Amino acid sequence: MRRILVTGRGGQVGSALLAALPAQGFEALPAGRPVLDFDRPGTIPALLAEAAPDAVVNCAAWTAVDAAEEDEPAAFRANALGPALLARGCAARGIPLIQLSTDYVFDGTKGAPYAEADAPNPLGAYGRTKLAGEWAALAGNPRGIVLRTSWVFAPEGANFLRTMLRLGAERAELSIVADQLGAPTAAADLAEAIAAILARIRAEGWQERHGGVFHATASGHATWHGFAEAIFAAARPFGGPAPRIRAIATGEYPARARRPADGRLDCARLAAVFGVRLPPWQEGLARVMRALHAA
Numbered sequence: 001m002r003r004i005l006v007t008g009r010g011g012q013v014g015s016a017l018l019a020a021l022p023a024q025g026f027e028a029l030p031a032g033r034p035v036l037d038f039d040r041p042g043t044i045p046a047l048l049a050e051a052a053p054d055a056v057v058n059c060a061a062w063t064a065v066d067a068a069e070e071d072e073p074a075a076f077r078a079n080a081l082g083p084a085l086l087a088r089g090c091a092a093r094g095i096p097l098i099q100l101s102t103d104y105v106f107d108g109t110k111g112a113p114y115a116e117a118d119a120p121n122p123l124g125a126y127g128r129t130k131l132a133g134e135w136a137a138l139a140g141n142p143r144g145i146v147l148r149t150s151w152v153f154a155p156e157g158a159n160f161l162r163t164m165l166r167l168g169a170e171r172a173e174l175s176i177v178a179d180q181l182g183a184p185t186a187a188a189d190l191a192e193a194i195a196a197i198l199a200r201i202r203a204e205g206w207q208e209r210h211g212g213v214f215h216a217t218a219s220g221h222a223t224w225h226g227f228a229e230a231i232f233a234a235a236r237p238f239g240g241p242a243p244r245i246r247a248i249a250t251g252e253y254p255a256r257a258r259r260p261a262d263g264r265l266d267c268a269r270l271a272a273v274f275g276v277r278l279p280p281w282q283e284g285l286a287r288v289m290r291a292l293h294a295a
Contacts, residue, residue, distance in 0.1 A: 108260025
């Protein structure tokens with residue numbers, strides 16, 4: 001295994017993989033529109049034939065949670081039909097497919113971190129379409145791997161960290177939801193975990209235990225309010241903004257899509273099967289902040 005096709009090359013995780021994969025001795029083959037377009041199904045077999053990869057990591061997705069409520073068919077094409085076609089193409093080539101998914105497949109009512117065996121119950125269109133993508137990836141390819149993650153952030157792209165820094169520079173006070181729990185996960189940390197998974201498969205050869213659903217988030221958890229406070233604390237040494245942060249309840253923040261109140265994920269299976277553990281989210285935040293200000 002050497003050549004890894006990475007879809008969604010312009011996204012946060014896709015971009016991070018372009019750096020993480022070569023560090024593990026892989027050749028990263030980035031792909032995105034117009035060469036790969038889930039709205040044009042014929043681009044998928046054509047790309048696989050041309051790239052001839054040894055594995056595929058699908059980072060392409062519809063990630064606009066609220067907008068998915070307005071156009072679920074489009075979100076379904078990106079998050080479910082696209083992975084289904086990739087899975088079929090990977091199965092025909094006998095190669096692994098790693099499909100990224102989300103904590104939003106759960107309703108957040110368990111009151112404890114979710115294990116992979118817990119029953120999903122998405123609250124909105126985004127979670128429904130991502131869950132359908134999980135099923136498609138696993139049903140379509142016996143070498144399918146689903147990685148559920150959460151609250152991804154990076155120095156680039158549209159994410160909570162960058163939004164906070166922008167709004168903090170514009171406003172003296174921000175109202176941030178304080179009753180939703182999750183694990184902020186740096187895209188670079190997730191990308192390094194994916195590269196390590198592929199390295200383990202390369203070393204061991206494909207094993208049945210490698211397939212299925214795994215949870216892959218940074219260690220620890222926070223509320224959005226707590227994450228925001230940590231962001232501004234990390235930005236302070238770089239002269240970043242320092243707005244007042246007011247804690248509010250979910251009901252005080254209008255949004256089209258419902259979010260899980262507690263999306264914490266138990267990542268023990270990832271460690272047991274692949275020996276992979278993501279670092280604490282605070283470490284990822286510090287690295288992203290340094291990279292952001294270095295740029």
